[in-house]
Amino acid sequence: MDKKSYHHGELRAALIHAALDMLEQDGPDGLSLRGLARAVGVSSMAPYHHFADRAELLAAVATEGFERLQIRKQDIQAIQPSLREALAAGGANYVRFILDNPNLYRLMRSKEFSDRHRFSALHRAASAPAATLLDLMARFLDEQSLSSPSPIEGAQLLWALSHGIGTLALEGQMRADIAPDLAYQGSLAMIDGWIAGLKG
Template sequence: MGVQEQPYHHGNLKQALLDTALEHLTLHGPDKVSLRALARDVGVSQTAPYRHFEDKTALLAALATEGFRRLYDASNSVIKADSTVASALQMSGKAYIHFALDNPELYRLMFGPMLSPDDDFPELEEAGGNAFNVIVSLVQRGIETGEFVDKDPLLVANSTWAMVHGISSLMLDRRFDCVEGGISESVLDESLDIILLGLQVR
C-alpha cells in the first residue's frame, strides 16, 4: 500500500519537514536524519522533500540555521538594558551554555564536521553571524563605556566565544565528570567570572 500524501497548504510542508527532522535529530543524531524517513513520517511521497531541500546536507543546513536563530534568541533575550556590560555578557554566556546543554544534538550539528564553513548556505551564514554578533556587540559596548580593556573587539569576542564554547562542549561530553565535584551552577558562574576578569579594566 502506497504512502497517502497529506494535503499540505503551500509553505506548510517545509516547516513540517523541519519540525520532524529536528525530532529525528534529537532522538538519533544527524547521521540518522534522512529525507526518505522524513517523507514517511510526515506522510508525503519520497520525492516531496526534494522540492524544499536539494539533499540531506541542505536539510541539515536548514536545521543548523534554525539552531543559530534559537541560540541568538536565547543569548540575546537575557540581556537587560539597565545591567552593566559585564553582567550582560555573563548572562548571555550562561544562556549560551544552557542552550547547548538543552539541545545537545542540534548544538553538535551547528558546530560539528557535517557542515563545512565552505558550504554555500547564505541563511546559515547569516544566522550564525547574528548569534556571534551578540558577543561582538557586548564587547564593543564594554570597550566604549570603559568597562573592558581597549583591544580589537573582534579579537576579544573570538577569545570570549572560544572559552564559552569550550565550556559548553566539555559539559556536553561530560569531561567535567572526571573533575572532583564536577561543575555545578555556582562553579559555572565562577568560571564565567574568571573569563570576565580578563576583559575588565582594573
C-alpha cells in the same frame, strides 16, 4: 492540514519540524532523509522538491537553531545590571542553549556548511548572535577604557570558553549541571583578568 491530499502543502516546514524532533530524539545518525519522509508520511523522494540534498535540509534546520539562539540571547542580555555581568550571563546562557539542544548545536557547528555561498541563509542567521556579542564586548571595553584585548579578540575568547564548556559537557567530559555556572565564573575570571592586567 488535511493529510490525505496528494499535495502536502506544508512539506518544507513539516520536514524541518520533524527533523528537529528526530534530531534530539534519535541523534544525528538516526536522522535520514528517508526516515524524515516516512515520519511526515510522504515518499522518499518528496523532500528533494524542497531541498537540493540532505545538506540543504540540515542547513535549514541549523538556521532555525541560530534563530532560536539569537532570541534567547537577546532575552537574557537585556536583564543584566552591568556589561561585565551581561557578558558572563551571555556565556552561561550559551552553555544552557547547548545543553538544551545538544544535537541541534552540533549540527549548527557542523563543518559541512562551511560553504558560505551555498548556505548563505545559515551564515546570515549565525552571524547575528556573534554580532550581538561583539557589540556588547566593544561597549564593555569602551566603558572600562581598555585598549586590550581588541573587541574581536575578547569576544572570541568568551565565545570559545562557553563553546568549549558546552561541548565538553555534551560529551560527558564535564558535569552538565554545573556547566552554565562554570561558564559564568570562568567568563568573570577572564574579564577580571583583563581589567586587572592592564592596570599594571
